[in-house]
Amino acid sequence: MASIAVCPGSFDPVTLGHLDIIKRGSKVFDKVIVAVLNNRSKQPLFTVEERIELLRETTRDIPNVEVDNFNGLLIDYVKEKNASAIIKGLRAVSDFEYELQMASINRKLDENVETFFMMTNNKYSYLSSSIVKEIAKYDAPVGDLVPDVVEEALKKKYIK
Numbered sequence: 001m002a003s004i005a006v007c008p009g010s011f012d013p014v015t016l017g018h019l020d021i022i023k024r025g026s027k028v029f030d031k032v033i034v035a036v037l038n039n040r041s042k043q044p045l046f047t048v049e050e051r052i053e054l055l056r057e058t059t060r061d062i063p064n065v066e067v068d069n070f071n072g073l074l075i076d077y078v079k080e081k082n083a084s085a086i087i088k089g090l091r092a093v094s095d096f097e098y099e100l101q102m103a104s105i106n107r108k109l110d111e112n113v114e115t116f117f118m119m120t121n122n123k124y125s126y127l128s129s130s131i132v133k134e135i136a137k138y139d140a141p142v143g144d145l146v147p148d149v150v151e152e153a154l155k156k157k158y159i160k
């Protein structure tokens with residue numbers, strides 16, 4: 001049976017840190033489904049469609065990566081996709097507590113779905129979508145933090 005993993009997140013927008021986790025995950029699993037969380041309670045900068053489009057463009061060269069979105073409980077989505085794993089990236093101790101809670105609750109909901117954590121690439125340990133947005137808002141360069149298409153998309157969002 002093919003091993004399928006779901007890599008969930010807001011990806012508002014996708015950064016080089018996300019792409020590093022997605023690429024590494026794609027070497028371990030037969031298929032990685034990058035799933036954009038359609039979270040109405042957050043105020044995103046990019047719409048779900050825009051976030052999906054940016055992810056598709058930037059993962060186009062990885063054949064076993066698919067991009068999708070989901071609503072509701074992650075564990076239900078994972079089962080619907082016949083996936084057996086969730087991939088998450090860990091940047092710092094501050095990520096750990098929340099992720100431990102999520103992984104524990106997901107195991108309680110379905111013990112057959114395993115959460116795998118990958119340590120951030122040291123180059124990207126400080127990197128988050130929020131930091132990128134904060135920098136781009138003030139028109140400072142983000143070329144080292146996100147792919148070119150994302151840099152362009154950010155510029156368009158912040159044109160006054």
Ligand code: ADP
Pocket residue numbers: 008009010011012015016017018021087088089090091095119120121124125126127128129130
């Ligand atoms: P954020 O908005 O904080 O960037 P997301 O919800 O989009 O986060 O993140 C999706 C997943 O990617 C999470 O598992 C998160 O820990 C991981 N991730 C985000 N940025 C990085 C990074 N720089 N290095 C490793 N993992 C990361």
